Amino acid sequence: MSNTIYIGYYFKVKPxxxxxxxxxxxxxxxxxxxxxxxxxxxxAYIQQQDWHSGILDEIHILNSKEFDITFTFENIEQTNWNAxxxxxxxxxxxxxxxxxxxxxxxxPNTIYDIIIEPKMSFGTGHHETTHMMIQYILNNDFKExxxxxxxxxxxxxxxxxxxxxxxxxDAIDYxxxxxxNSLENIERNxxxxxTVLEGDASLLxxxxxxxxxxxxxxxxxxxxxxxxxNALNLNGLLFLSGFYNDDIPIIKAECIKLKLKHVExxxxxxxxxxxxxx
Numbered sequence: 001m002s003n004t005i006y007i008g009y010y011f012k013v014k015p016x017x018x019x020x021x022x023x024x025x026x027x028x029x030x031x032x033x034x035x036x037x038x039x040x041x042x043x044a045y046i047q048q049q050d051w052h053s054g055i056l057d058e059i060h061i062l063n064s065k066e067f068d069i070t071f072t073f074e075n076i077e078q079t080n081w082n083a084x085x086x087x088x089x090x091x092x093x094x095x096x097x098x099x100x101x102x103x104x105x106x107x108p109n110t111i112y113d114i115i116i117e118p119k120m121s122f123g124t125g126h127h128e129t130t131h132m133m134i135q136y137i138l139n140n141d142f143k144e145x146x147x148x149x150x151x152x153x154x155x156x157x158x159x160x161x162x163x164x165x166x167x168x169x170d171a172i173d174y175x176x177x178x179x180x181n182s183l184e185n186i187e188r189n190x191x192x193x194x195t196v197l198e199g200d201a202s203l204l205x206x207x208x209x210x211x212x213x214x215x216x217x218x219x220x221x222x223x224x225x226x227x228x229x230n231a232l233n234l235n236g237l238l239f240l241s242g243f244y245n246d247d248i249p250i251i252k253a254e255c256i257k258l259k260l261k262h263v264e265x266x267x268x269x270x271x272x273x274x275x276x277x278x
Contacts, residue, residue: 013041132273145210155182167193218243241273
C-alpha cells in the first residue's frame, strides 16, 4: 500500500465532545479508514479510490445546529499510519475489569488485558459503541458459548469473548483491512478458538450461535436482522449497537416482529446498545 493515495479531511469542531465521537463514527460508516483526534477536532483519511463528491452527504452531524463544524481537504501520499495512531492511541479500562492497549503501553492491573494494534480498523474500545459491547461481554456468561462477532473491526470483542470462555467464535467483517487486522490481533492475544472470515451476513446461513454481537450501523442491522435471528440458537442472546438513542424504536420494533424479547438498554453519550433474547 506504499503508493496508495489518500485524501485527508481536516475538521474543526466546536464544542469538541460528543461531536468528535459522533463525527468519527459517521465518517467510518461512509468509508473513512483512519482518524487522528486533534486539539481542534479530527483529521480523517479515505483512499482516493473510495472517495466521491458526495462522500459527506450522509454525515448528518455536519447539519446539526448544536455544533460548529468546518473542514478542508487535500490529496496526500500514504503516511506512516502506525506512527500516527501510536501518538494518539491511549489505553482504556472498562469497568475496572478489561483493558485495551497497545503493546508499548504499561501492563494494567485488570482481569482481562487485550493487546491490539488497530492501524486503520474500527473498534479500539474508545468509541461508545465498542465500550458498551465490552460491558455486555463482561456482564454476561460466555463460558462454552458459540459466539459471532459481526462487523468485528479489530477483533477486540471476539478476543474478549474468548477470554470469557466462549468457543467456538466466528469474527466476520467485509472490510479486508479489518479482516487482516483481526487475524493479527487474535494471534497477538494467543487466541485459539476464533475463526476470522471476510464477508457479510451472506456467510451466516448454516451457522448457529448462542450469542451474536453486532456493532454495525442502523441500516445494515435492519437489513440483516432476520439473518441474525435465523442463526441464533434457542434461548440465545443478541447484542446490538452502532446507532443512536433516537433509533431505539425502529430497532426494537423489528426485533419484536422477529419474536425477540428486549432485555436491557445501555446508553453512553447518546449512543445505545440493546440486549435481546429469543
